[in-house]
Amino acid sequence: xxxxxxxxxxxxxxxxxxxxxxxxxxxxxxxxxxxxxxxxxxxxxxxxxxxxxxxxxxxxxxxxxxxxxxxxxxxxxxxxxxxxxxxxxxxxxxxxxxxxxxxxxxxxxxxxxxxxxxxxxxxxxxxxxxxxxxxxxxxxxxxxxxxxxxxxxxxxxxxxxxxxxxxxxxxxxxxxxxxxxxx
Amino acid sequence: xxxxxxxxxxxxxxxxxxxxxxxxxxxxxxxxxxxxxxxxxxxxxxxxxxxxxxxxxxxxxxxxxxxxxxxxxxxxxxxxxxxxxxxxxxxxxxxxxxxxxxxxxxxxxxxxxxxxxxxxxxxxxxxxxxxxxxxxxxxxxxxxxxxxxxxxxxxxxxxxxxxxxxxxxxxxxxxxxxxxxxxxxxxxxxxxxxxxxxxxxxxxxxxxxxxxxxx
Numbered sequence: 436x437x438x439x440x441x442x443x444x445x446x447x448x449x450x451x452x453x454x455x456x457x458x459x460x461x462x463x464x465x466x467x468x469x470x471x472x473x474x475x476x477x478x479x480x481x482x483x484x485x486x487x488x489x490x491x492x493x494x495x496x497x498x499x500x501x502x503x504x505x506x507x508x509x510x511x512x513x514x515x516x517x518x519x520x521x522x523x524x525x526x527x528x529x530x531x532x533x534x535x536x537x538x539x540x541x542x543x544x545x546x547x548x549x550x551x552x553x554x555x556x557x558x559x560x561x562x563x564x565x566x567x568x569x570x571x572x573x574x575x576x577x578x579x580x581x582x583x584x585x586x587x588x589x590x591x592x593x594x595x596x597x598x599x600x601x602x603x604x605x606x607x608x609x610x611x612x613x614x615x616x617x618x
Numbered sequence: 619x620x621x622x623x624x625x626x627x628x629x630x631x632x633x634x635x636x637x638x639x640x641x642x643x644x645x646x647x648x649x650x651x652x653x654x655x656x657x658x659x660x661x662x663x664x665x666x667x668x669x670x671x672x673x674x675x676x677x678x679x680x681x682x683x684x685x686x687x688x689x690x691x692x693x694x695x696x697x698x699x700x701x702x703x704x705x706x707x708x709x710x711x712x713x714x715x716x717x718x719x720x721x722x723x724x725x726x727x728x729x730x731x732x733x734x735x736x737x738x739x740x741x742x743x744x745x746x747x748x749x750x751x752x753x754x755x756x757x758x759x760x761x762x763x764x765x766x767x768x769x770x771x772x773x774x775x776x777x778x779x780x781x782x783x784x785x786x787x788x789x790x791x792x793x794x795x796x797x798x799x800x801x802x803x804x805x806x807x808x809x810x811x812x813x814x815x816x817x818x819x820x821x822x823x824x825x826x827x828x829x830x831x832x833x
Contacts, residue, residue: 483673484677493759495681496759509662521639579634579635584637604632
């Protein structure tokens, strides 16, 4: 029998071959992070749990499609969760946002940037986000972390829709050029 | 859709940010995988900066239930036990299905469900005089990379008969009235690429359900 896999890459590769024990370890190593991401966007435990369950079944079934050259395992799995969350919010008749949305947006300014400093890539992203105008930064962080649409951002930030769209667009363009200059 | 590089990049960025919604989202996902991967990488540290929260143990139990294959022995005998839910689903589907292509409704309809959730995952229909089984997959996630799904007829008497690897249109060896008349249920098993080497289900049975002749 092969020695136990250690890294997320190896656990994913074994899961692709139908190794359920490896998949259980992959879950143990990644579920809290992914649940945090889902909970942040969906803001309801029951929804986040359901999405998380769907996502792990999907990861199990599609593990063979993971390409290490394209993305790190956590990035790949996170994008599955984020996409599923955004699809979930797009369902017909979504319930209105929880009332604390504005509060949590205000927290983003510039709160979570501090948590980014830990890694080198994170430090670069934090620097570049920090270089944006505060309203651009606020809009981008709120959209990414809470899954808000332009219209929801406009409502929460009490600004016209067109203004918010411009902040987001300019902020993303500046973010990109700043990140490329850092490399 | 022909786009300049700047617009592509903007669409991919808004896709990853999550502000791109509606049908555009699906198109961008399909058309711009490279640009999306680049933006996912740029934003990855922010996703990772979100504080971890341990999910309830029931989440893993539910996942585990859904990825654990059922025991393979004598699976067709258990179908009677789970048929009631599946029959309800079958009736619901038959009533709700939009009228299909021609004026003639299918004679044979089978609805296969996931026994763990009782959710229907695919519908197979055939017209009585056609040697053609049309399969509509309701849950695209049933595909398993690197493995084949094989469809079986479970006759009232005798061993399962292969209907072939699961696909949208499956050729039957004879008209449905000959091949399906004595078949009260269909099942899908997970097999090595290309199908079972033995001519009988060799892997776990993932989905099954009643096959009913309507007229």
